[in-house]
């Protein structure tokens with residue numbers, strides 16, 4: 001019982017799914033999708049969400065997808081793999097996040113209709129390997145960021161206690177802080193592969209300690225990270241000082257500014273990252289703004305000259321073999337992208353994360 005999370009999936013055309021789910025909600029999706037077994041009540045934590053802003057649930061709904069529907073439950077050593085979605089948004093007191101991100105998870109779910117069962121590039125077969133379910137949203141408090149963080153932390157304690165590995169759809173990057181509180185409680189200080197345009201290590205944002213530019217400073221202060229096993233990839237943009245990443249380096253982080261990524265494959269970098277991470281637990285946090293806004297404009301703090309989607313995939317595939325204990329994909333803001341491609345890219349990156357989790361088979 002080990003894996004949990006994120007991100008279910010079903011076969012359908014994108015258009016079909018959109019029409020179907022917008023009009024009917026997730027239950028008909030399950031009825032039409034017989035592979036979507038509902039999990040036993042005692043195997044998945046309840047999300048407690050009563051807020052429907054992230055519906056419809058396209059990523060498979062609350063159903064469970066995995067070896068059991070293929071009749072192989074008794075033969076396959078299963079991780080319990082269920083799904084989780086968390087979100088935050090522009091919350092009073094949350095600082096700088098300029099636009100609502102509340103519809104990010106929903107749009108990612110919508111675009112996930114294009115995802116299929118196998119990774120044709122790597123031959124990964126996640127749904128034959130581990131059990132996967134979308135278990136909904138954390139019911140955050142839109143008027144109180146401290147309380148929101150507490151709710152997220154408590155929810156992830158429950159998820160992790162169930163033996164799940166959460167893949168999280170954000171939501172702004174603030175959520176990494178309470179998630180990592182829960183993760184570190186269970187696993188101890190973790191290594192971190194942080195893909196982002198920004199270091200997110202500010203002490204304050206507009207005077208606030210908790211904001212989407214501060215989560216990893218808070219994590220360090222609370223001893224949640226194994227600082228020698230932290231890498232930040234893709235950093236760029238104008239800063240508040242000449243060396244915006246000085247603090248990161250002083251902690252022992254490896255900083256890979258975007259200039260070191262330009263014009264090249266990141267596969268060699270990831271070989272070094274794997275050796276940096278070793279066998280210990282690792283969390284992967286992927287801010288969609290790491291990608292160039294030409295590919296992923298739907299985010300609140302875009303910076304030019306970013307990573308390509310190819311490099312994003314190389315980073316994630318390069319995490320294969322690590323002891324991943326959780327992943328997130330954050331900062332998708334559909335309001336800034338009329339094409340839907342940002343969320344589509346996010347959905348695919350989440351699928352790539354799913355494919356590199358421990359115990360996923362490669363056929």
Ligand SMILES: [Mn+2]
Pocket residue numbers: 173196197198200212287331
């Ligand atoms: Mn970020």
